[in-house]
Amino acid sequence: MNIVVLIKQVPDTTDVKIDPRTGTLIREGVPSIINPDDKHALEEGLRIREKFGGTVTVLSMGPPQAEDALMEARAMGADTTVLVSDRAFAGSDTLATSYALARSVLTTGEWDIVLGGRQAIDGDTAQIGPQTAELLGVPQVTYCIEIEIAEDGRSVTAKRALEDGYEVIETKLPALFTVIKDINEPRYPSIRGIVNVCRDCDVQTWNAKDIGASKKMIGLDGSPTQVARTFAPEPKGEGLILEGPPEQTTKELVKHLREKNVVRVR
Amino acid sequence: MDFAPSKEQEMVRNAVRAFAEDVIGPSVAERDETEVYPSELVEQMADLDLFGLTTPLEYGGAGSDTVSYAIAIEELSRVDASVGVSLAVHNSVATYPILYHGDEEQKHKWLPQLSSGERIGAFCLSEAQAGSDAAGVETTGVKDGDEWIINGSKLWATNGGCAGMYIVIAVTDKSLKKGKGLSAFIVEREREGVSLGMKEKKLGIRSSDTYEIVYDEVRVPEENFLGAPGKGLAISLGTLDGGRIGIGAQAVGIAQAALEESVAYANEREQFGRPIGTLQPIQWKLADMATDVAASRLLVYQAANLKDKGVPFTKEAAIAKLFSSEAAIRVVHNGLQIHGGFGYTKDYPIERLYRDARVTTIYEGTSEVQRLVIARQIGL
């Protein structure tokens, strides 16, 4: 079973602070991590390999420092990691990124299953998985909390968690799955894994040419999305707690609601 | 001079911190109460290679460096100082004697079992009459054909209850001067005549199991004899040099936790209409605590770094252990003070940290003994 996992390096938003003056994220000193959902995808890939044999190849598109995320992936047990990085990718929107990732998946050679996280905590679009599947021309199952591969290694039953219930999908491989946190508990990288990765650094990087990407499809040229403006939403005002006996607080509440034009009372 | 951690050291810190916070942390207060060693965590700790941190890859270890080891012990102790000392003892004073003094056969036999956590190790030097005066060991090892017979009683064995293997220091030649006739043995837990004595009821690090181990006519084969005859004391003292880096790291971890707890408390607790963290007496205490932690950490990493370079580090390890253990006690003392009456109760972790820190100036050589070692090293 040749398993490809897509991971993204993101700022650890549990640690993020907002600059009160400019309203933008303060990125300095914020540690970078593997996007949480993607770590679950990697864990699922490792478990599938443990059951069916084969290899886990981890792909990440990003700047050179995304290599850190790939090192962690290898310390967790990935066989091969590839950083997909090129100045020509700068300005890629989700479509151009999906295109580059789909080209990269094809460049790995024989592959049976592609796994990714549902969405990244910095962009929150959840578009990469579905778009990559479309570009690869394979079935996709998103929001997976269970991926059961049949003994013959060809068909898959996957359980999706939706807001109001579950959906169980059957499909054939090759296919692409995106996963959410409930699917598994990711392992910690072992110290031996860390030592091996750090002492035997085979950084594999693919550029646009290596993946046979068409110039028109990547970077700004390949990105139909135009970002007009980014801004931080106005912080919500403080809440108001009314205290006192109900007869009094009810009157006050109605007064506030009227003042704010939420209700009209004659 | 570059104080930046290597990639490997940084990754080790991240991995061990995440594991400690997620897996070890939730049950630390309960273990402090029940005094039970966390056997249920052994398998997961082994998956991370925490039992073979610096043991070379060829012997089944992770092959990491001593600075990474110190970082791992620090991060474990920041969350649970009992787990911290248990793994420090296992990785250093229980593993080093075999790693540095065993023959190839002994290394290939024992190190993989230790690294995988299949057997946890303990180090039995101290006795009722042999504490700071380590040469005062009375346990004996007598040759009988191609076996040795060990008799005696060892006190204070950290990991005593959970261990599957003990390094035992015993007198093998009574005719020599005190301290000259000691040798080291590897003794399996299942040998006939090995039994657990009293379990110590302790002030702190309560879930590290500290036992008296009794050796009653215990027969071990020649292949369990470790190192050269008469080198038992040298093996112990050399091993303890490395061990002290671990205790120093433990002290740093405890102090770091106390600092973090205290900063958070000072920001949150309001008296006289404002957070006590805005008061200068509190700020000064916290600033001193941060300074103590930073200095301790550098001293410990420095000693570890020298060990990695293969140059003498006896003095630096003693300095690091002395300073960081005494600093940890200052830090938890001030940390508890900042917590006021609440810090005196089990509602806040500072109460446990206060107790856990106390032992660091005692084991693997008291502060007084560290000063003796340093004095000798600087030419007195």
Ligand SMILES: Cc1cc2nc3c(=O)[nH]c(=O)nc-3n(C[C@H](O)[C@H](O)[C@H](O)COP(=O)(O)OP(=O)(O)OC[C@H]3O[C@@H](n4cnc5c(N)ncnc54)[C@H](O)[C@@H]3O)c2cc1C
């Ligand atoms: C929780 C715990 C775990 C331990 N784990 C282990 C273990 O795994 N293996 C092991 O072998 N041992 C272990 N020990 C034993 C520990 O190493 C000894 O307690 C320590 O060496 C001190 O010996 P002692 O307790 O006999 O004190 P003593 O040696 O009796 O010392 C009492 C006091 O006198 C001072 N003193 C003694 N001699 C001098 C001197 N010459 N000059 C100045 N002051 C002096 C000491 O510093 C101390 O303050 C452990 C101890 C504890 C508490």
Ligand SMILES: Cc1cc2nc3c(=O)[nH]c(=O)nc-3n(C[C@H](O)[C@H](O)[C@H](O)COP(=O)(O)OP(=O)(O)OC[C@H]3O[C@@H](n4cnc5c(N)ncnc54)[C@H](O)[C@@H]3O)c2cc1C
């Ligand atoms: C075992 C125990 C028994 C007790 N028994 C009684 C009892 O019988 N009756 C009773 O009424 N109370 C009792 N207390 C409460 C005790 O008096 C308080 O704990 C004590 O007054 C400190 O108050 P606090 O714990 O709220 O700490 P806080 O006042 O919150 O102080 C926290 C820290 O901030 C420092 N700090 C606070 N204000 C300032 C300032 N302005 N300048 C500089 N530093 C400041 C404090 O010195 C301390 O280090 C008891 C407490 C304990 C632990």
